[in-house]
Amino acid sequence: MTSPLRFQIKQKSTETAGARCGTFALSQSTPAGTDQQHVKRSIETPGCLMYSQRGAVPHLTPDNLRQQDFGGVNVSLEQILQTDQPGSFSKWPTTSPIPQFKDYKFTLSEYLRLQDLIVFCDLRDFSYAAETFRHPTPGTKKLASNTDYHAVLSTPKGIRHLTLEDYLKTVRHYRPDIVVALADTIAESTNPNEKRVRKGVERSIKWLDQILLERVGQDGTIPDRRLEEEKKRRRERKEKKRSAAAVAKAAAGEEQEKEQEKVQEKEEEIHIEPIPTEPWTEVGLFAPVGGAHLEESRIWSAQETAKKEGVDGFVIDTLSLSVLEKETRLKHVQTSLDHLPSEKPKLVYGIHAPEDVLEAVTMGIDLFDTSYPFQLTEDGKASLYYYGPRPAGQDKSNSQTLRSINLWDDEHGDKFVPILNGCGCYACKDNKHTRAYINHLLKTHEMLATVLLMGHNMFQYSQFFALVRESIQDGTLQEKTTAFRTTFGKEPVRTLEKHPNQIIVEFALQKRNQRLEGAEEAVVGAIGMGGPSLGASLGASLGAASGSSSSSNAAAVEDVEMEDGTKSKKRHETEADGENGGAKDEVVEKKVKKAADSSSPQ
Structure with a gap:
């Protein structure tokens, strides 16, 4: 079977055994006259797939998304699966609504409006495969174990079981550009026993065999x-x-x-009639390679998976290694790579920080994801790091030892300079948006703050990969990697503590929302009463919602006015704002004090 993917290795590093430059693209067949918006980009490797949540790249508007120098998007199936799917696809169009594509099936790319990007569909969101990254849905219950019949997914609507039949049905309707085979992934276990690990590998290989049969129109069930x-x-x-x-x-x-x-x-003689199936050979297939922390299991998984014809690439498991030290994780990744064919692309999750990416590149990893710039943006941080010589236009006021700055810090409130001099991103170019402006946007909870930060961090990450590819081609990878580590050191360990200013803003928003919800409930209750007294009841309810302690406050104000005069009266009105959102609310005061007493800002 001819692969729908093309992976061409342009040049191998002369310094390391694994590093190489290449191009990853789809073999496209588009009608004549197709505009550029419907032609898939290619991905230069080493490179990235853009991390997404529910099919959208966080914080980026569609026009900003198209400005990014990345050719693909990583989509998590557990986040986009609709409530009625895969049980029913009655609402899913059968053919494309675009006139020149009317003879083509409606695909996930069209549904997400990502026709010009390679849509890479995996089962789960693996961005939290490193200990320094938060789970995208905090508080999610621990998932039950997978079985021989289904994998367990954590969807926005709760825990769901996805059988092989459900998986195949979803792939046939969604038609992503690339899909990862169903796998029994061991999630965040400190020390899974050998029996559990071997069972996971065995189950994943069995599912892969069945999927390969179904892909070419045979009955794999x-x-x-x-x-x-x-x-x-x-x-x-x-x-x-x-x-x-x-x-x-x-x-x-x-x-x-x-x-x-x-x-x-x-x-006992059982004859099973094969069921005719619809092939989906135009969809690329990546195979997961597992084995957790056991070397023998990782070797077995890699060797068995490498034997399968029809596999277009590999996804190296790191989720089961998330509790291990960074060096140990990379060692296990190398074990898997040693037993996989070099001519096919490899993707890895859980390796985000620039110095870790450099290590993985020297091992032979081709594809990563953009979870790193996303998490920097979530923390209010902006990238300052660079690879190789200091870029032209950057002055020495940008510290060579800082890889990022936190724009929640008060010190940036009066800095009317771009995030990074010489940066070509939308936020920095022509000094359009300054550090002081973004600091103000963060503190006023304006969404433009994260739009600008995400655009900047994504641009810097893409520049980093472009320079890494250049260093492989000119034979300076080792030299520049050593210089990067000397200049920037190791990525600081990321904690779940938030910046004190961020805590203050979020609690203020929480109190405001509580007041609005109280007012809304009061209005609904008053309307429900109806009758001639509706107006009076509505006014009374709104008054109660906006200030339940107004009468007690007024009495207190009068007493203070008689004793202390006008100045005391004004001061008392400011401090006695009542239970519904006063600036000195006891809960907020404790949280702010705790934040102020905590360690220095991230």
Whole structure:
């Protein structure tokens, strides 16, 4: 079968055994006259897929998304699967609504309006495969273990079980450009035992075999259906034998029992008719390579997966290694790579920081994701790092030892300079947006703050990869990597503590929302009363919602005015703002004090 993907290795590093430059693209067949918006980009490797949440790259508007120098988007199936799917796809269009594509099937790319980008669809969101990154949905319950019949997903609507049949049905309707085979991933376990690890590898290889058959139009579910039929017949025989045992012994003794056993042996012959299936050979297929922390299991998984024809690339498991030290994780990744064919692309999750990416590149990893700039943006940080010589236009006021700055810090409130001099991103170019302006946007909770920060951090990450590819081509990878580590050191360990200013803003928003919700409930209650007294009831309810302690405050103000005069009265009105959102609210005061007493800002 001809692969729908093209991976061309342009040049291998002369310094390391694994590093190489290449191009990753789709073999496209588009109608004549197709505009550029519907032609898939290619990805230069080493490179990145853009991290997304529910099919959208966080914080980026569609026009800013197109300005990014990345050719693909990583989409998590557990985040985009609709409530009625995969049970029903009745609302999913069958053909493309675009006139020149009317003879083509409607795809996930069109649904997400990502026709010009390679859509890479994986089962889960693996951006939290490193200990320094938050789970995108904090508080998510621990998932149950996968079984031989289904994988467990954590969707926005709760925990769901995805069977192989459901997976295949979803792929046939979504038609992503690339899909990762269903796998039994061991999630965030400190020390899974050998039996569990081997079972996970065995289950993943079995599912991969079935998916490869289905991809070319053959029935891959025959083994499962035969097993189910065997279990069903075994239960029926057991029930019949139990009910007829006493009668059989009394009537015919041992001879009749032997006859029954012969009949049972004949019944064991099970014939399963294959079900015609629709092939989906235009969809690329990446195979997961697991094995957790056990070297033998990782070797076995890599060797067995490498034997499969029809696999276009590999995804190296790191989720099961998330609790291990960074050096140990990279060692296990190398173990898997040693037993995979070099001519096919490899993707890895959980390796984000620039110095870790450099290490993985020297090992032979081709694709990563953009979780790193996303998490910097979530923390209010802006990238300052660079690879190789200091870029032209950057002055020495930008510290050579700082890889990022936190724009929540008060010190940036009066700095009317770009985030990074010489940066070509939308935020920095022509000094359009200054550090002081973004600091103000963060503190006023304006969404433009994260739009600008995400655009900047993504631009710097893309520049970093471009310079890494250049260093592989000119033979300076080792030299520049050593210089980078000397200049910037190691990525600081990321904690879950928020910046004190961020805590203050978020609590202020929380109190405001509580007041608005209270007012809304009061209005709904007043309207529900109806009748002639609706107006009076509505006014009373709104008054109660906006200031439930207004009467007690007024009395207190009067007392203070009689004793202390006008100045004391004004001061008291400011401090006694009541339970519904006063600036000195006891809960907020404790949180702010705790934030102020905490360690220095991130």
